[in-house]
Amino acid sequence: MSEKDLINWLRERLAKQPKSVLVGSGPDDCAIVDSSGIERLAITTDTILEGTHFSPDDSPEDIGWKAVAVNLSDLAASGCKPLWGVIGVGLQRGKGSAWAKKLAEGMFEAAEKYGLAITGGDTTSGTGPTSICVTVIGTPYGKAPLLRSGAKPGDVIAVTGHLGGSISGRHLRPIPRLLEIEKILEIANINACMDISDGVSLDLSRMMNESKCGALILEKLIPVSDDAQKLSASDGMPAVKHALNDGEDFELLFTIAEDSWSTLSGKWRECGYETAITRIGSVTEDTDILIELPDGSKTKLSPEGYLHEF
Amino acid sequence: MSEKDLINWLRERLAKQPKSVLVGSGPDDCAIVDSSGIERLAITTDTILEGTHFSPDDSPEDIGWKAVAVNLSDLAASGCKPLWGVIGVGLQRGKGSAWAKKLAEGMFEAAEKYGLAITGGDTTSGTGPTSICVTVIGTPYGKAPLLRSGAKPGDVIAVTGHLGGSISGRHLRPIPRLLEIEKILEIANINACMDISDGVSLDLSRMMNESKCGALILEKLIPVSDDAQKLSASDGMPAVKHALNDGEDFELLFTIAEDSWSTLSGKWRECGYETAITRIGSVTEDTDILIELPDGSKTKLSPEGYLHEF
Numbered sequence: 001m002s003e004k005d006l007i008n009w010l011r012e013r014l015a016k017q018p019k020s021v022l023v024g025s026g027p028d029d030c031a032i033v034d035s036s037g038i039e040r041l042a043i044t045t046d047t048i049l050e051g052t053h054f055s056p057d058d059s060p061e062d063i064g065w066k067a068v069a070v071n072l073s074d075l076a077a078s079g080c081k082p083l084w085g086v087i088g089v090g091l092q093r094g095k096g097s098a099w100a101k102k103l104a105e106g107m108f109e110a111a112e113k114y115g116l117a118i119t120g121g122d123t124t125s126g127t128g129p130t131s132i133c134v135t136v137i138g139t140p141y142g143k144a145p146l147l148r149s150g151a152k153p154g155d156v157i158a159v160t161g162h163l164g165g166s167i168s169g170r171h172l173r174p175i176p177r178l179l180e181i182e183k184i185l186e187i188a189n190i191n192a193c194m195d196i197s198d199g200v201s202l203d204l205s206r207m208m209n210e211s212k213c214g215a216l217i218l219e220k221l222i223p224v225s226d227d228a229q230k231l232s233a234s235d236g237m238p239a240v241k242h243a244l245n246d247g248e249d250f251e252l253l254f255t256i257a258e259d260s261w262s263t264l265s266g267k268w269r270e271c272g273y274e275t276a277i278t279r280i281g282s283v284t285e286d287t288d289i290l291i292e293l294p295d296g297s298k299t300k301l302s303p304e305g306y307l308h309e310f
Numbered sequence: 311m312s313e314k315d316l317i318n319w320l321r322e323r324l325a326k327q328p329k330s331v332l333v334g335s336g337p338d339d340c341a342i343v344d345s346s347g348i349e350r351l352a353i354t355t356d357t358i359l360e361g362t363h364f365s366p367d368d369s370p371e372d373i374g375w376k377a378v379a380v381n382l383s384d385l386a387a388s389g390c391k392p393l394w395g396v397i398g399v400g401l402q403r404g405k406g407s408a409w410a411k412k413l414a415e416g417m418f419e420a421a422e423k424y425g426l427a428i429t430g431g432d433t434t435s436g437t438g439p440t441s442i443c444v445t446v447i448g449t450p451y452g453k454a455p456l457l458r459s460g461a462k463p464g465d466v467i468a469v470t471g472h473l474g475g476s477i478s479g480r481h482l483r484p485i486p487r488l489l490e491i492e493k494i495l496e497i498a499n500i501n502a503c504m505d506i507s508d509g510v511s512l513d514l515s516r517m518m519n520e521s522k523c524g525a526l527i528l529e530k531l532i533p534v535s536d537d538a539q540k541l542s543a544s545d546g547m548p549a550v551k552h553a554l555n556d557g558e559d560f561e562l563l564f565t566i567a568e569d570s571w572s573t574l575s576g577k578w579r580e581c582g583y584e585t586a587i588t589r590i591g592s593v594t595e596d597t598d599i600l601i602e603l604p605d606g607s608k609t610k611l612s613p614e615g616y617l618h619e620f
Contacts (some may be wrong), residue, residue, distance in 0.1 A: 022350070029384035029504055030448070035345055040332070042340035043429055045416045045445060047398035049436035088357035088398070088443035112556035119353055126359035128438030133354060133398035135445035138340070145342045147333065194339055210338075244582075248460035281507065 006100055006123060013108065018117050020083065033084050033121035041083075042138045042145055044074040049090070050129035054172065058090050060099050062172040063132070064106025070197070071093065071136040072176035072252045077195040079146035079181055080138035082114050087121035088133040095130065107134075114178050142185045146193035146254075151211035155191055155255035155283040160275050163200060163249050164242035165227025171277050174250035180275050180309045181252060188260040196253050199245040200280075202303035203253055211255075214288045217281030244291075245304040255283050316410055316433060323418065328427050330393065342427035343394050350545045360402070360439035366483065370409050372482040373442070374416025380507070381446040382424050382486035383560045389443035389456035389491055390448035392424050397431035398443040405440065417444075418589075424488050452495045456564075461521035465501055465565035465593040470585050473510060473561060473616040474553035475537025483562035491562060492586050497577045498570040502551040506563050509555040510590075512613035513563055515599050521565075524598045527591030527611065554601075555614040566595050579616055 014024050023032040034181065035041075048070065050056055051232070054063045068085065075082055091100060100123070111118050116136060152156075157293060160177050182190055184190060196203045200222075208215050219240055228242035256264065268277055284290075291301040324334050333342040345351075358380065360366060364373045378395065385392055397417060401410060410433070420427050426446060461467075470487050487505070494500060502521055506513045510532075518525050531552055538552035566574065571589065578587055594600075600610040 006528045009438075009587075023455070028458050029387040030354040030390060030455065031386070033351050033353065034349070036349040038348075039346040041343050041345065043394060043396055043447070045396040045398045045430070045443070046341040046432050047441070047443060048402050049400045049434060049438065049441075051438065052400075052434060052436040076344070077339040080340060084353060086355040087352055088355045088445070090357050090359045090400075090441045090443075120355070122356050122443075124357050124362060124604060126362040126441070128359065128361065128441070129436065131357070131359075131400045131436070131438070131439075131441035131442045133355070133400075133432075133443030133445075135356060135396055135398070135443075137447070138355070143312050145333070145340065151336075182448050251518055271344065288551070 006097060012102060014118065016175055018196040020207060021117050021119050021136045024119055033119060038139050040140055040145065042075060042078045042080040042189035045286055046070045046074065047129050047131060048214055053154060058172055059246045060102035062269045064103040065110045066172050066174060067111035067132040068116065069135045069176050070176045070250065071134045072110065072116065072178060073174060073195045075136060076144065076181045077193050077252060079142060079185055079193060080140050081182065082116035082136055082138045083138040085111060085134060086119055089121065089123045090131040091123060092130045092133040093125045093126045093127060114176060141182050146190065148194045148207045149210040150192035151207060151213050151255040151283045153213055153283050153285040154258060156258055156261040156279050156281060157215055157217060157255050157281045158224065158277055159200065159251050159278050160277055161210065161251040161252050162223045162224050162251065162276065163228065163236040163251060164239065164246045165231040165244060166248040166276045168227040168231060170227060171248040176246065176250065177252045180273065182306065183271060183273065188256060190254045190256040193252055193254040196249045196251050198247050199304065200253060201244045201301050205303045207253060208287065208289055212287065213222040214284040214286045215281055216290045216292060218292045220294050221278065221280045223276060223278045259268035265301055316407060317499065319411065320414060324428065330366040331427050331429050334429055338397045343429060348449050348509060350450055350455065352385060352388045352390040354381055355443060355445040356380045356384065357441060358444040359441050368482055370412035371416035376484060377422045377442040377444045378417045378483050379484045379486050380422035380560065381444045382420065382426065382498065383484060383505045385446060385448040386487045386491045386516035387456065387503050387562060389452060389495055390450050391488065391492065392426035392446055392448045394429045394445060395421060395426045396429055396560060399431065399433045400441040401433060401435045402440045403435045403437060411593040419577050426485060451492050458502055458504045458517045458519065459520040459597060461517060461523050461565040462501055462594045463523055463595040466529060466568055466570060466571040466589050467525055467565050467591045467593060468571065468587055468589050469510065469533065469561050469563050470587055471561040472533045472535035473538065473559050474535050474549065474556045475541040476556060476558040478537040478541060481558040481571060484558065486560065489563045490583065493581060493583060494574060497573040498566060500564045503564040505563050506559045508557050509614065510563060511554045511611050513611045517563060520598055522597065524594040524596045524603060525591055526594055526600045528602045530604050531588065531590045533586060533588045608620065
């Protein structure tokens with residue numbers, strides 16, 4: 001399949017656009033969208049690479065889903081709803097049309113599920129492993145976007161979902177917590193938010209660094225995923241270590257005032273949402289990041305999440 | 311240099327932002343920008359790959375410039391001024407900090423020259439050749455964005471600059487024709503526009519296909535670059551063939567009503583702009599794309615520009 005054939009297929013697939021997309025970039029150099037009345041935009045981009053973020057054996061639908069979903073997770077972390085997205089694919093030459101189409105299908109599936117209009121993109125081919133770069137634009141659900149720097153001493157630290165062991169499969173089908181953050185913001189104000197992409201131990205230290213605060217979390221409160229439990233049974237590492245340090249959970253880590261937490265946790269149960277929200281600790285004035293072990297002793301939490309090295 | 315060190319350096323470099331950037335995405339999951347009062351946004355993305363669009367021996371500053379400039383060229387083609395951009399880099403592991411910094415410097419150079427605020431990005435590393443994906447957002451200089459589909463029978467077909475032979479060096483330092491399109495739109499309305507990335511013979515056929523028209527261009531009018539002349543002297547291919555078919559000129563191809571062209575070409579000389587604008591032919595009702603040779607005979611212009619194959 002030539003570039004032209006793939007582009008023609010994509011153009012048909014992209015024909016149904018929401019009203020805000022005035023011109024899709026299929027035929028044109030740029031997509032044109034209607035941004036009237038929108039005061040604030042959130043912009044984010046994420047690149048995923050074959051060999052680093054996915055393997056050549058993963059299903060192209062899953063890879064496509066992941067490429068879009070990790071960006072939607074960044075929007076969720078900023079408390080923003082998805083509007084428009086563009087996709088850049090550097091395809092390994094010889095991947096073939098069937099593969100590229102399935103990749104696109106996975107992307108469209110994630111985009112449509114969460115109301116993102118894919119307005120265009122760029123496909124090119126090269127000799128190296130496939131690289132996929134998705135950029136998304138959104139706007140705050142509430143009045144203001146959420147930042148990492150807003151945590152205040154005394155805040156409750158909470159997370160969505162259950163942590164660890166995403167490598168068993170969840171890492172390819174991450175669920176951006178858009179529905180959850182929209183609902184949370186309907187119920188209460190939160191002070192700081194981010195998504196957990198490199199393990200909560202590392203990401204919590206990043207948030208506290210931005211907020212110039214510290215944290216005390218309780219090991220017994222960490223919501224450990226079933227995947228982390230299973231992994232622990234096979235590799236012998238405590239499941240809670242997986243929950244603290246494994247990458248690619250894409251759950252939300254947020255801080256919220258104590259009284260707002262009472263309101264939120266009370267109403268959350270009533271909502272009947274499947275995704276748990278769990279208090280794991282508190283923000284402290286002191287900038288250390290501590291963890292209280294089950295025996296009651298406290299120790300520094302060393303960030304052991306995934307660090308990329310060039 | 312770790313990801314953290316590079317990010318810290320980038321954060322300092324990104325600290326000076328125009329007023330519209332409320333939060334750079336350095337520390338946060340998304341950048342937040344002020345879009346109040348902006349009715350239309352143009353969005354485009356381009357990926358460049360090592361081995362396809364640049365070689366490992368090219369200077370990282372040039373590669374960085376190119377990655378940004380090809381996107382700015384798309385904005386120019388749509389008659390839009392740059393606002394915000396984000397960058398995704400999939401760096402080949404082991405490239406090293408000096409290389410990555412120089413790459414970023416080339417990006418900042420292009421961005422600053424043309425008023426683009428780089429609001430953030432994503433750096434990751436992998437085993438394959440380096441891939442660079444830049445996404446830019448702009449807004450029309452005039453009332454409406456320019457499209458490929460607006461050409462009308464009787465329109466003058468014109469190009470900026472001189473064509474062909476970009477491979478001799480210009481392809482790494484393309485000049486987005488933003489200043490030129492802004493000036494052109496101050497003087498006259500134009501009907502259709504695109505940038506010439508895959509050779510004018512191929513790109514003209516794309517524009518006419520979108521506009522459901524044809525074209526007659528005159529070989530003797532094609533503005534042949536010095537690079538194309540030199541290449542011709544060494545490879546024996548006629549220089550005009552290089553001008554018609556070589557990729558990566560990043561000049562603008564546009565159509566304009568005859569009387570508007572008279573106004574534009576008259577005033578253009580007065581402006582004292584260095585970049586030439588040259589009439590190369592006319593839009594026709596019939597959908598064939600023809601070229602008149604120097605002997606007065608007409609023949610179909612076969613699109614011989616660069617086509618990517620998967």
